[in-house]
Amino acid sequence: MSMAPTLLSVEDLTKSYGGVHAVRGVSFELHAGEILALIGPNGAGKSTCFNVLNGQIIPDSGRVKLLGEDTTGKKPRVIWRMGVGRTFQIAATFPTMTVRENVQVALVSHGGQLFNLWASTARHARDEAGRLLDLVGMGAYAERPCGELAYGDVKRLELAIALANQPKLLLMDEPTAGMAPRERVELMRLTARIAREQSIGVLFTEHDMDVVFEHADRILVLNRGTLIAEGSPEEVRGNAQVRAIYLGEGLLYDARHREGASA
């Protein structure tokens, strides 16, 4: 893993609202093909961190670099053009379009055709859109209106949209929130597979510890705006401070696995 190039490097990020430090001095790195989870209790600063990375919030200080290029303070659409795809906590798609058209819009944008007033969008990158939909298992739904999809399928469609610009980095804000347990596992397996195959770095926040410990290569733990632990799932699980914060969830996780082992 250390052989892979550094994709994202975050240096000494700080952001405060009034007197409250939402994020204080956070630094970390993410390598190509690595799946990194950002966890922490409510109010730990996950969302702030995330929104700084994708350009929705400008930090007070600190820097974000993507493949060596500074993205701090750039607009989300500019960051997307630099190769960052993202999904939202509540899936954001285009409900009045078909599934395929949803992906085609992203492809049109990626192809620099946004101000093309004449061509037919239906024919634009049709196969490419189909390929992306097949990749996330949505090929059969291509002509369905997006507004009629079940939520789990909307999430998979969103992943296809996020992959349309062949991103180097994928930012996923609570990717499995609002999904049924089985759908959660499927979506994360799918994400992990795509990330490994295409060597995409993935950074995700998540509340479901099962998902985190099963899929993350590395885990960052935030508490009250500062990074308190960082390491492999095993290291983080064994960390006393993390246990103290995550008492309930951590114990549950261990207990379940012990049951599973003895059964």
Place this chain on the structure above:
Amino acid sequence: MAFYIVQFLTGLASAASLFLVASGLSIIFGVTRIVNFAHGAFYMLGAYVAFTLTERFSGAFGFWGGIVVAALAVAAIGVLVEMVLLRRIYHSPELFQLLATFGLTLMVEDLVVLIWGPDDLVGRRAPGFKGAIDFFGQNIPSYDLFLIVLGPVVLGVLWLLFQRTRWGVLVRAATQDRDMVAALGVNQKWLFTSVFALGVFLAALGGALQIPRDAVNHAMDLRVIVEVFVVVVIGGLGSIIGAFVAAVLVSELNAFGILIFPKISIILVFLVMAVVLIVRPWGLFGKPEAPARRTPGLTVNPWRPLTMNERLAAIAVLVVAAALPFVAGNYVLTVGSEIAIFVIFAVSLHFLMSVGGLASFGHAAYFGLGAYGVALLAKMAGLPMIACLLLGPLLGLLGAAVFGFFAVQLSGVYFAMLTLAFAQIVWSIAFQWVSVTGGDNGILGVWPEKWAASPSHFYWLSLGIAALAVVILRIIVFSPFGFALRATRDSPLRSEAVGINGKRIQWTAFVIAGTVAGLAGALFAYLKGSVFPDNMGISLSVDALVMVLLGGVETVSGAVVGAIVYKALNIWLVSQTDWSKLVLGGFVVLIVVAFPKGIVGTLEAFLHRRRKSSSAASPVLTSRIETAE
């Protein structure tokens, strides 16, 4: 110096009424999220009812009692309106609410003329405030001083009402989160009704208090609503303090603007509004609005281009339409040309409104600019007709480029109010800049050249251009740009996250729509042989909105059908009745309440259902979800 002070005091006095109306609008919006277009109508009703009462009952008691009773009576009418109409549309999209309350305004305008007659009515002076006070040689009406004191007093009373009463606490809570208030067991229905009553009371009081200053007339509703929209855009919707500060600001700008630009004083207000919008898009004291609602239960069928058969059918219809001159007389052909022109106008608004999600309430501005462009080119530069038709719409393009840049910074109701205010500004420039535009007399003698002069030739010209405009806009709808525009409408968050510069896309769409509207206006100038300020008036803007709505907002072809049906109905109606606004207003309200999908939308839904029941092979339809953004 004394002169400037007097001018300042006059401005303050005007601010009082404006503040009353604007605060009423703001309070209603805060709780119900409805921008009550009919607020100007209630203001006007207040003035008329107060006029009748103060004429009937003499003495100080009769006058002041009459004013208060008038405001209470109009508030009672407001309660009725809220219970009968608004309760049905609280969950509709903003556009429908604006339209319904606009329909109400149209009805009230005709009703007022029916009851009180079309002439201006001059009310009597206020007992105790009849004279003027001498101020270093300048006269200040003592009634103005009364108004200057009244404004802050009302502000104080409202503040006490909202801070110190249980009802006020509920209203403030509902303004922040009405669902939570409902969940806490508060009877929302009556809260909404009482808030609406208070808002209408304030508007009517504002109107009633104007009678010693101004003549009462049946156009005062639109004049005040435009000013009020400017006030709430500057002050921020939902903020009473904002309404007060902005009312003073706007009134003072008007008072001093007259000294600086005597002809076009409104320019100053516009400049200030533009600056505020750039610095604080939600107004000085406002908060960013929540994302716009989508129509509940409106299943959106994904748009698709016409199939080959449908294309052939469309061509067949066009051929039939083109054969009209062989069977119809000149009058019918002139009506046909007018309908074709309005098809162009309607599809241009449809492009902005349905594809772009930007409901412009001032689209007539660009229609009128195109018309004036042609008239000025033809009369002043003496250019040939083809050149005028090509260059005239560029004035619409220019206007759309300037105003559109500011307008697309906003969305939803703010966008609607701002476009309306812009249109009103363009209208007043046309009205006041007499040396160029001829003012109220317009520009006459803009006749087509010989090759297009006969009704049949002009009809073919209009029909051809209309067909071309429809085809081009349809191509754009299904082009990558059209998809980007719809993407921005559907989800600003997602479209930004896939690299789409939404504002730029919307601005471009605004310019395209404005140019096409300008083309319609250019043809219209030749059809009528003249242009008038009314070619950019509010009623024309609303005509366009109704055409799109009638055809079906969420359809691709709705605007064409809506324009044909509406314009034909309208021309027939005007020839049949003197009370066309009454009928039209009722019609608008009816569509919004009973028929929100429009003609084409209803048809599509019907066909969709039939297709679905015939192909029972796919029963897998999962439950629909609200996709958030």
